[in-house]
Amino acid sequence: MYALNHHDHGTPAVHGAPVTLSIDGADVTVPAGTSVMRAAAAAGGAIPKLCATNTLKSFGSCRVCMVEIEGQRGFPASCTTLVAPGMKVKTDSERLKKLRSGIVELYLSDHPQADAAGDRSELRQVAKKLGLGSTTRYGEDGQTHLEACKDESNPYFTFDPAACIVCSRCVRACNEVQGTFALTVQGRGFDSRIVASQDDGFKESECVSCGACVESCPTGALTEKSLQIAGQPAEAIKTTCAYCGVGCSFTAEVKDQQVVRMVPDRDGGANRGHACVKGRFAYGYATHADRITRPMIRAKITDPWREVSWDEAFEYAASEFRRIQEKYGRYSVGGITSSRCTNEEAFLVQKLVRAALGTNNVDTCARVCHSPTGYGLKNTMGESAGTQNFDSITRCDVILVIGANPTDGHPVFGSRMKRRLREGAKLIVADPREIDLVRSPHVQADYHLQLRPGTNVALLNCLAHVVVTEGLVNEKFVAERCEPGPLQRWKDFVSQPKNSPEVMESVTGVPARLVRGAARLYATGGNGAIYYGLGVTEHSQGSTAVMGIAQLAMATGNLGREGVGVNPLRGQNNVQGSCDMGSFPHELSGYRHLSDEATRQSFEKDWGVTLDPEPGLRIPNMLEAALEGSFKALYVEGEDPAQSDPNTQHVTAGLAAMECVVVQDLFLNETAKYAHVFFPGSSFLEKDGTFTNAERRIALVRKIMEPLGGLADWEVTVRFAKALGYEGMNYTHPSEIMDEIARLTPTFTGVSFEKLEREGSIQWPCNGAAPQGTPTMHVGEFVRGKGRFFITEYVPTQEKVNAKFPLILTTGRILSQYNVGAQTRRTPNVAWHDEDRLEIHPHDAEERGIANQDWVGVASRAGTTVLRACITEKVQPGVVYTTFHFPESGANVITTENSDWATNCPEYKVTAVQVSKVHQPSQWQKRHAEMDRKQKELLRRARAQAGPA
């Protein structure tokens, strides 16, 4: 069932030359290729329909939409009939009404009296317009499907075959929109029915629970369980998803300040009306019983928590920070923002650290994911962000995916990518694993470059070698747009034999012929676009690899227009935004270095303080300094380094060495177990603000319900700053914070809440030069002027396999869980993934006597953990893989301190390990379980003492 405010014109919009026709006596002009149904809608009419919808190609099965066309025999379906100049159409007549009524009456004769959609059922609405009731002339006798069993296996929606009219909208939605092809019509005639996979039931089938079928269902046969429980919503509020970097726009349908369901916004610039299982369904964590809604303090992390008022919590935190600065120095404190924060909240945290605490020791979650993107793209092209919008994929001819798994990590964009591939675009995948994109229904990679982990730069150099030595450089483009000296040095470098695919084959593990084929395809196949993810950045040469990617794009002229580009797939909803907001220790908002005096002075004037011009500590440096004794207090909003950062034992030792850790979050997460102050945080349903997605698209987040803790996140930071004695945060609404951001940040000068309300979303830069924002960057020239090439010498990682640790562990994500799992583990999504597992190749498993589902110890030089084995050929021999969504799995106990040379982004993707069959948890897991039990007990005691909220 579509959203409350959905306008369905029946068939998709098209572009074409204008065609004028007559509908019910009135002329209407529409593009050629438009259906008669849509033309009628454009003319203000509405032809009844059931199988047609404007999100899917027309199908013509229900025949309810038939019309009369002068000069044509019979009664053609208006959804499949295209307009023609001078066509004369009649959409209503007694004859048409009789025919339509006959069809709809037949549907109603085999339909329950009441179904889950109620009055919003399109079938009932069409019936009502035709003057039909729920009883028909056919009576109660005769064969029906009313006794068919419901499929309630999916935790989020029900399939009731009794209410299904086999219009196949769901099948087509799964095919055309989602691209999973999980549904089909089984049987013929009266026996036709919708089944999932091989009639496996939705949960066990290939269905990925995106909900596109549910939304498209016209009868309520597929309906959200939440809708069935809560009833029809009363209002609709647009907001932005808080999960991945796609940043889908949603309409939250709300009743009594509770979300009934989330429906993707058809006009959403990032998602164009589609969603995934997380954004659409997994919002229940916001009201989970684990939510902590009252501030708490304690002197030591072994003490019980004590619930206190907000005032007492602020006073205590501030007094501790001041005491620590007095004792250990100004620079012994700092803060961490995260993508959980809105832009406004991230801006305030870095402002608090700089202005109230007087230090630049502030960092953000991007440290551990896309910080190399910022460095690499800034240096080559001049801006720390991707170059395109998501719509650009519709004009791609060749898609190169490196170190990303869009169908799991960015599912809505993954679906759009698959649609383009089904339309004929070519695909090159560079990944150690056989990700879903390599081979899935109607999609197959033309090249899968299955390289060894840690050899991205070697591979990129090989691709560049082919481009340069085979004369595939776009000489016109580079001559106009790139610095000539560095370009020539780069050409000379990549041309060297050592960078040839043949020489590098033994390093990368990729056959030379595949590399040559892929390079030629990317360089000559038309519009070539590169999409990359953490499989590029989370390496010791992450920044170098990003430069290599940008240079490939520059060399082949694949920049500065639609259909091409360099597209970092940012993992989280506002990681781009938190970077934009100056959450880095060396930069102010808009990626301007602290040493830039004019920039610093503008902030000093606005904030009323003198700012330190020296860079501060990054997160790993903070932890090291804590162990050394010179860093003692930390304010963390929304981030969980104790679970997400590498070498867990090192991280927790660092946290334990601090004297005041302040955590602002929804739950008692891993970091909060080492905290002394807990500020209850707010979910995205409880806040007003903006997120910025991977396309640089700034979109509004709108409050659905009041913050459960009583204060919005931005208010918490303001009050904390005030308690620290800083009076420079006087806001009454987040829009005023954005006004300050716009005042101080050249790429944001045109951004305001008022403009966002009007436009829906804006892609920065948005300023005088680009008042409507910037969908495509580097048009005409690069932000830095001329593009710059760098020598990207391949330097092997220090993390080497050896006899003791002969395998390489790499990590990633899975569709149903998100990041550290704090949100998704508290939703029914655990039905699909209830623990992290170790993927291991059959050969490696057999060598070790490991069977599927066996418990296995995974040991590295950093530590050991135990996971259950999953034997699969998705990984190559010598490589194992796991996810990091469950704290008890300890995936980061085994990752090391190796990091990117430029940014210290951890090398999560390359850890030398050994795997062996075990029969008990690791020592770390035993200690973790005990720590977890103790901390939960301390929390339970605090809550019991305080009584109900």
Added chain:
Amino acid sequence: MNIDHLVSMANDISNFFDGEVGEQEAHTSVALHISRYWDPRMRQQIIAHAAIGGEGLCKSALEAVRALPPPPLRDVGATRGSNG
């Protein structure tokens, strides 16, 4: 800060710039990178290490660190940024 780690970081930076501008010239770029991205206490520590021989630092890293100006002294007492 663990000096071995700082040495490793400095060497990693040098590896990149050795390739970019050559080993003879890399020290300038390495020094600039360290100045722009390293907290003063980290710079102080690596400078002190270089002053006593710089064990473990590669050629361009050692040259770069030796060329670094002394970082600013850090306040010991509590001072916040506000002038008011």
